[in-house]
Amino acid sequence: MSAGRRLVVEADGGSRGNPGPAGYGALVRDAGSGEVLAERAGSIGTATNNVAEYEGLLAGLRAAADVDPGADVEVRMDSKLVVEQMSGRWKVKHPSMRPLAAEASGLASRFGRVRFVWVPRARNGHADRLANEAMDAAAAGRTWEPSIPQSPDPVPHQAPTTNRLSGWMAPPAPPTTTVLLRHGQTPMSVEKRFSGNVEAALTDTGLHQVAAAADRLRDEPFDAVISSPLKRARQTADALGRDYLIDEDLREADFGVWEGLTFAEVRERFPDELNAWLADPAVPPPGGESLLGTVARVTAARNRILARYPAGRVLIVSHVTPIKALTQLALAAEPAVLYRLHLDLVSITTVDWYSDGPAVLRGFNDTHHVAHLVTAGE
Incomplete structure (x- = not known):
């Protein structure tokens, strides 16, 4: 192979628990034809999402070196953090990632040229699938085995979402559908407190709200109902009259010292911290969890659900931030969209997740089942 060949590395990593059982996936394509030349994936035991993403990057760079050590390489990842750190725009602050970033920089220096590019998650579906295959194999006590496609993708480097969204052609396989139900009213939501x-617990109005939601959903078939562990979500799930599972990663974001305070009280007592939180989803409230942290663990929950219920229909009972996070993931949107979504109590949001990566938002913030209740939006 001649020096200067152009290669594309697609890499990803994930953690089911963050930290939890983790794995990575990476592949190398020919930049011209889109042909997949190499696949790599593996389990790394217990680790965070960010560490797993770096391991995916390392695997991808090593695989590219095996294909052509003199190539020009474009690395595509949906991890903004890894891309910005490897591009030199962000500092590598976490001790566990510094040696990984240093190793990746060393590998990158051996190529003709390396460029790091952020892509939406929907365009990184192949690497994400490899990472999940590796984690599934490890959970089953097996070793992951690669399966190289025999022909290049029909549209290199893009998930085939356009025709699906337009309804022009059928999807390759039935999606997993998640119906996302927000819990009912509590005293905290009435007073608009964090x-x-x-x-x-739910108020009397909240109990009426969830009864109305249960009426609407009564005849809908679900393969599973999964709830946040928090009381208001469990009361909502109880009202549905079905058996349900608990997933800890579906709980609401942790607002730290702001818990129990109104927005006005936080603005008065923590003006600088609130401004920083509103400006950057990576910034947590004092003693709490950032929006990106919530998205990371909700992503882990989603991955488990999709793996367990392929082509299934799952009802998820949760909260504002986790449902917004799943909506952001479905839209492959920037994290800033989390500030621009509004969700009412007992609203229903529906997402179809396809096995090849893309998702379709079928409905958002639907509350017609509680339209007769004056306080439905409180």
Whole structure:
């Protein structure tokens, strides 16, 4: 192979728990034809999402070196953090990632040229699939085996979403459908207080709301109902009259010292911290969890659900931030969209997740089942 060949590395990593059982996936394509030349994936035991993403990058760079050590390489990842750090725009602050970043820089220096590019998650579906295959194999006590396609993708480097969204052609396989139900009213929601991990019970109005939601969903078939562990979500799930599972990663964001305070109280007591939180989803409230942290663990929950219920229909009972996170993932949108979505109590949001990566938002913030209740939006 001649020096100067152009290669594309697609890499990803994930953690089911963050930290939790983790794995990575990477592949190398010919930049011209889109042909997949190499696949790599593996389990790395217990680790965070960011560490797993770096391991995916390392695997991809090593695979590219095996294909052509003199190539020009474009690395595509949906991890903004890894891309910005490897591009030199962000500092590598976490001790566990510094040696990984240093090793990746060393590998990158051996190529003709390396460029790091952020892509939406929907365009990184192949690497994400490899990472999940590796984690599934490890959980089953097996070793992951590669399966190289015999022909290049029909549209290199892009998930085939356009025709699906337009309804022009059928999807390759039935999706997993998640119906996302927000819990009912609590005293904290009436007073508009931060109530991430506060164990608030439903009000009488909240009980009427969830009864109306249960009526609407009564005849809908579901392969599973999965709830946040928090009391208000469990009460909502109880009202549905079905057996349900608990997933800890579906709980609301932890708002730290702001828990129980109104927005006005936080603005008065923590003006600088609130401004920083509103400006950057990577910034947590004091003692709490950033929006990106919530997205990371909700992503882990989603991955488990999709792996367990392929082509299934799952009802998820959760909270504002986790449902917004799943909506952001479905839209392959920037994290800033989390600030621009509004969700009412007991609203229903529906997402189809396809096995080849893309997702379709079928409905968002639907509350017609509680339109007769004056306080439905409180």
